[in-house]
Every structure is written in structure tokens, then in C-alpha cells.
Amino acid sequence: xxxxxxxxxxxxxxxxARFGRTFLTSLITPAITTSLYFIVFGAAIGSRMTEIxxxxxxAFIVPGLMLLSMLTESISNASFGIYMPKWSGTIYxxxxxPLSPFETVLAYVGAAATKSVLIxxxxxxxAHLFIDIDIVHPFWMVALLLLFAITFCxxxxxxxxxxxxxxxxxxxxxxxxxxxxxxxxxFYSIDMLPGIWRTVTLFNPVVYLISGFRWSFYGTGDVxxxxxxxxxxxxxxxxxxxxxxxxxxxxxxxx
Amino acid sequence: xxxxISIQGLTKTYASGFAALKGxxxxxxxxxxxxxxGPNGAGKTTLISIVCGIVTASSGxxxxxxxxxxxxxxxxxxxxxxxxxxxxxxxxxSVWATVSFSRGLFGKPRNDAFLxxxxxxxxxxxxxxxxxxxxxxxxxxRVMIAKALSHEPEILFLDEPTAxxxxxxxxxxxxxVLGLRDRGVTIIxxxxxxxxxxxxxxxxxxISKGELIVVEEKSELMKKLGRKQLTLNLAEPxxxxxxxLADWAVTLAADGNExxxxxxxxxxxxxxxxxxxxxxxxxxGFKDLHTSQSSLEDIFVGLVSQKxxxx
Ligand SMILES: Nc1ncnc2c1ncn2[C@@H]1O[C@H](COP(=O)(O)OP(=O)(O)OP(=O)(O)O)[C@@H](O)[C@H]1O
Ligand SMILES: [Mg+2]
Numbered sequence: 001x002x003x004x005x006x007x008x009x010x011x012x013x014x015x016x017a018r019f020g021r022t023f024l025t026s027l028i029t030p031a032i033t034t035s036l037y038f039i040v041f042g043a044a045i046g047s048r049m050t051e052i053x054x055x056x057x058x059a060f061i062v063p064g065l066m067l068l069s070m071l072t073e074s075i076s077n078a079s080f081g082i083y084m085p086k087w088s089g090t091i092y093x094x095x096x097x098p099l100s101p102f103e104t105v106l107a108y109v110g111a112a113a114t115k116s117v118l119i120x121x122x123x124x125x126x127a128h129l130f131i132d133i134d135i136v137h138p139f140w141m142v143a144l145l146l147l148f149a150i151t152f153c154x155x156x157x158x159x160x161x162x163x164x165x166x167x168x169x170x171x172x173x174x175x176x177x178x179x180x181x182x183x184x185x186x187f188y189s190i191d192m193l194p195g196i197w198r199t200v201t202l203f204n205p206v207v208y209l210i211s212g213f214r215w216s217f218y219g220t221g222d223v224x225x226x227x228x229x230x231x232x233x234x235x236x237x238x239x240x241x242x243x244x245x246x247x248x249x250x251x252x253x254x255x
Numbered sequence: 256x257x258x259x260i261s262i263q264g265l266t267k268t269y270a271s272g273f274a275a276l277k278g279x280x281x282x283x284x285x286x287x288x289x290x291x292x293g294p295n296g297a298g299k300t301t302l303i304s305i306v307c308g309i310v311t312a313s314s315g316x317x318x319x320x321x322x323x324x325x326x327x328x329x330x331x332x333x334x335x336x337x338x339x340x341x342x343x344x345x346x347x348x349s350v351w352a353t354v355s356f357s358r359g360l361f362g363k364p365r366n367d368a369f370l371x372x373x374x375x376x377x378x379x380x381x382x383x384x385x386x387x388x389x390x391x392x393x394x395x396x397r398v399m400i401a402k403a404l405s406h407e408p409e410i411l412f413l414d415e416p417t418a419x420x421x422x423x424x425x426x427x428x429x430x431x432v433l434g435l436r437d438r439g440v441t442i443i444x445x446x447x448x449x450x451x452x453x454x455x456x457x458x459x460x461x462i463s464k465g466e467l468i469v470v471e472e473k474s475e476l477m478k479k480l481g482r483k484q485l486t487l488n489l490a491e492p493x494x495x496x497x498x499x500l501a502d503w504a505v506t507l508a509a510d511g512n513e514x515x516x517x518x519x520x521x522x523x524x525x526x527x528x529x530x531x532x533x534x535x536x537x538x539x540g541f542k543d544l545h546t547s548q549s550s551l552e553d554i555f556v557g558l559v560s561q562k563x564x565x566x
Binding site for chain 2: 004005006007009010011013014017018021088089090092093094095096097098099100254255
């Protein structure tokens with residue numbers, strides 16, 4: 001047995017079944033939030049600010065809205081997926097199974113990323129009900145979506161292993177990722193910020209993600225697409241290194 | 256025949272600095288039922304967890320069916336099933352789903368007929384669609400056993416299988432274990448209950464404070480260390496042990512109606528004939544007498560105190 005595909009599939013299915021039990025809520029929630037954003041921002045702000053960089057305001061915010069949900073969902077789903085067995089004790093089975101670290105990560109991160117991509121798609125479809133969206137680089141749009149989903153699910157996996165309580169599980173998505181995403185240019189172009197704030201904002205890594213993602217939609221971003229990709233791969237490499245270390249040292253998985 | 260599990264120089268010191276295992280060497284024979292007996296905190300679970308890949312050893316090696324459990328973990332783990340001490344299950348899953356999951360996790364192709372038979376054998380078939388949280392504790396334990404057996408392991412670890420289990424389930428479990436043994440499965444169980452080891456095991460290992468004190472055939476262990484007890488049912492009850500019997504360490508029981516004398520059945524002089532002679536001289540009559548083999552419990556207590564004295 002070179003690769004335990006049945007083991008990976010068992011975990012993947014188990015995790016998707018867990019999502020399935022809350023299927024409606026997890027897909028209706030992003031649809032409703034997106035609609036609310038469109039009603040509030042579209043009506044209130046959109047009437048004053050019709051275009052940013054040649055893109056209608058409603059369309060402008062779509063990539064950011066997708067990422068706003070996707071980043072937090074990726075982290076919380078992936079972290080919950082591995083934290084639960086740790087918390088309930090069923091991790092014994094995972095640790096005693098003939099499963100390599102790669103297979104374990106593939107199954108958990110794969111399942112969480114699948115759900116994140118689904119949610120992003122629901123947001124895109126909902127947004128499409130309100131406005132027209134023409135995607136300039138559809139291939140890159142899908143590629144970036146997958147890349148972000150995988151990266152942040154890996155990040156979530158690391159958090160799930162690190163966390164000692166349900167509270168810690170919530171801290172990073174709520175206190176770090178959501179604010180960074182809001183401030184990362186979901187609702188505005190960072191070019192619109194006054195000088196000093198613009199510089200400060202460039203330290204926010206989420207800026208590069210949103211900018212790159214928006215580039216795939218409309219062909220323009222706040223920063224060059226190469227820079228966006230470099231930042232994304234850099235973060236992905238960091239997460240991979242953390243996961244590698246976790247399995248290398250058994251950190252918080254094995255006594 | 257090479258041992259099915261071979262443990263050499265195994266030590267474990269937890270991050271807290273506590274040495275839970277201090278150099279354990281142990282070979283398990285293929286197809287046997289091996290009981291690991293020891294008090295709380297002796298290191299039983301630690302030992303099992305290392306073999307199964309849940310805890311990392313500090314030093315030493317373990318191989319299962321010839322495969323090193325660290326280097327060749329995939330091959331080793333495929334052979335092993337584990338029923339842990341704690342009842343930990345995915346509460347929201349159905350019995351069927353969780354058992355199928357376990358089989359898949361261990362890389363085995365789907366086999367509904369096998370799982371059906373397994374669940375029937377464990378009297379879980381009627382409950383296959385129930386969520387685990389709706390089951391009683393005893394049924395949850397059966398589910399844990401079903402999960403461990405779902406991938407048809409050749410080696411089964413049962414960590415305190417009968418803790419919190421009623422008489423009926425205990426009997427079912429033993430029947431299951433004996434059935435597995437007949438099919439060639441090697442079974443290693445841990446227990447505090449000496450009767451359990453006595454009743455079930457082919458060999459017994461006694462572990463205390465991270466050290467294996469003794470590993471013996473059960474019958475050998477009983478024979479070698481077997482102390483017997485002579486019980487005399489007195490014709491007239493005694494208030495106290497007469498000073499004339501002080502040479503024998505006798506005790507009174509049953510409100511003075513019984514006189515008891517523990518002796519070493521293998522000793523040159525057991526002291527039994529002389530005790531009986533002396534009693535006749537003193538005019539202490541008895542209606543009946545019998546001797547009994549001491550239980551593993553007595554042996555165990557004896558071993559642990561011997562070890563302490565030696566230290
Ligand atoms: N993760 C851990 N960190 C530190 N010490 C531990 C850990 N796990 C177990 N120990 C200690 O190691 C010793 C052996 O524990 P173990 O669980 O192996 O005992 P046991 O023989 O299974 O006991 P019991 O019969 O109570 O189940 C105990 O003193 C325990 O406190
Ligand atoms: Mg134990």
C-alpha cells in the first residue's frame with residue numbers, strides 16, 4: 001500500500017458529511033450576508049460612488065466579499081475539523097491508522113477547502129443576481145480561489161492543532177483575519193487612502209490577496225499580480241513548513 | 256515461530272519528566288491471549304499506545320509482525336486493532352457510518368457483508384442506524400470494539416475492556432475474544448482484575464511502576480508462586496488464637512469458627528501435618544477442612560511487595 005487512498009477518502013467523506021449536516025445554514029448564510037452587503041452598500045454607498053478604476057462599485061466589491069467569507073470559513077472549518085477529534089479523544093484512531101502525514105493533511109485540508117470553494121461560489125452566484133460580472137481571467141480566478149482556499153485551510157489546520165480550547169480556535173479568524181480583510185480593500189481601492197495609511201496598509205498581507213483576486217476579475221489590482229502571487233505562495237510555504245514541523249515533532253498530537 | 260510483537264528496551268519519559276516505562280522487553284507469541292496486569296499508573300496504556308503509534312517512545316524498538324512500528328508504520332498499523340481505555344466516539348455519527356469509516360481509514364475495501372456479521376456478533380445490528388450518542392455505555396464499548404475489528408486486524412489490543420461493563424457484556428466479550436483467538440488473532444489485554452487474567456489469558460505479564468516484573472505462563476505463574484490456604488471449620492468457636500499455635504501464622508475468621516493457615520505448597524515442610532498434630536494435642540476439634548489455591552491477586556500483591564523489599 002503506497003498511498004492509503006481509502007483512508008483519505010474516508011476522512012474526506014466524514015468531513016463533508018459533517019458539513020452536510022449543516023449544509024443549508026452553511027450555504028444560506030453567505031447568500032444572505034452577500035445580499036445584505038449589496039442592499040446596504042449598493043444602495044447607500046454605491047449611489048455616491050459609482051465606479052472605482054472603471055469598475056462599477058457593486059462589481060468592485062465582489063472579489064473582496066468572496067474572500068472575506070472564504071478566508072474565515074477556511075480557517076474555522078479546517079481548524080474545527082482537526083480540533084474536534086483532539087478534543088473528543090477520537091484522534092487515537094487517526095494516530096493509530098496507517099496514514100501518512102501527507103494523507104492526513106490532504107484529507108482534512110481537501111475537505112475544508114471544498115467547502116470554502118462552495119461558499120465562495122454561492123457568494124458569486126448571489127452577487128450575480130444583483131449585478132453583471134464579467135470575469136476577465138476566469139482561469140486565474142479559479143486558480144487563485146483554489147490557492148487561497150488551500151492556503152487558509154492549511155493555516156486553519158495549524159491553528160486547530162495549536163489550539164487548546166474552542167476560544168483559541170475563534171481568536172485568529174475573528175480578531176486577526178476578519179479585521180485584516182476588512183482593512184485590506186474589500187470595499188475600497190487602497191489608492192483612495194491618504195498617503196500614510198496607504199503605506200501602512202501595504203503591510204497587511206490580505207491586501208495582496210484581494211488585489212490579485214480582483215485582478216483576475218477585472219484585469220486591474222492595487223498591486224502587481226506577480227506581487228500578489230509571491231505573497232500567496234510565501235504564506236502557503238509558511239503554512240506547509242508549520243504542518244511539516246507539527247508532524248516531524250508530533251507537536252500537540254502525540255505525547 | 257518469531258514473536259508477533261517484539262518490544263525491546265522500551266522507555267518512555269513524558270514531557271513532564273515522569274518516567275512511565277523504564278526499559279521494557281517483551282515478546283508476544285502469535286495467537287496467544289496475553290494479559291498485562293498492573294495497578295493504576297503502572298504504564299499499561301503507555302505501553303499499548305507506543306505499539307499503536309499514539310505515543311512516541313523515548314528509546315527502544317517495537318515491531319509488529321516483523322514491521323518496525325516507527326519506520327514501517329504503515330505495514331505495522333494495518334495489522335493492529337485497538338480498543339482504547341476511554342470511551343471516545345463521534346457522538347453524532349451512526350453506528351454503521353463510524354464502523355465503515357474505521358474500515359476505510361485503515362485502507363480496507365468496502366465489505367458490507369463483513370461489517371454486518373461483525374455488528375451482528377456484537378449485538379449492534381439493530382442499532383446500526385442509531386446515532387452513537389443515543390447508545391448506552393455498554394453499547395458504546397461494543398461500537399469501539401466493532402471499530403477496532405472493522406479492518407480485520409491480526410493483533411488486537413484491548414485496554415481494560417471490562418471496565419464499567421455488566422456481566423452479560425463481559426461474557427459476550429470473552430466469547431468474542433475466544434472466537435478471535437480461534438481464528439488466529441493475537442490478543443493483548445490490560446486489566447486490574449486478576450480473575451480476568453486468570454480466566455482468559457494464556458500468559459500474564461505483571462507491570463508495576465513502568466517495569467515488567469514477571470512474564471509467565473499463567474499456569475506456571477500460579478504453580479511457581481502459588482500459595483495455598485488451609486481452612487479448618489472448627490467444632491467449637493475460638494475467641495483468640497491459642498498461644499501454643501504461635502509458631503504457625505494462623506488467623507481466625509468467621510467469628511472464630513474458622514482457622515486459616517497460609518502455606519507454600521512447594522516448600523519442603525508445609526507445616527500442615529505438624530499444625531494438625533498440635534491441634535489434636537490441644538484438643539481443638541474440627542468438622543471439616545479444605546485447601547485453596549491463592550488467586551493471582553495474592554500472587555500479584557506478593558510480587559509487588561517482594562520487589563519493594565528488594566529495592
Ligand atoms: N501525557 C502524559 N503526560 C505525563 N504523564 C503521563 C501522560 N500519560 C500518562 N502519564 C503518566 O504515566 C503513568 C502511566 O500511565 P498509564 O496510563 O500508562 O497507566 P496505566 O497502567 O494504563 O494505568 P490505569 O490502570 O490507571 O489505566 C501514570 O503515572 C500517568 O500519570
Ligand atoms: Mg490505562
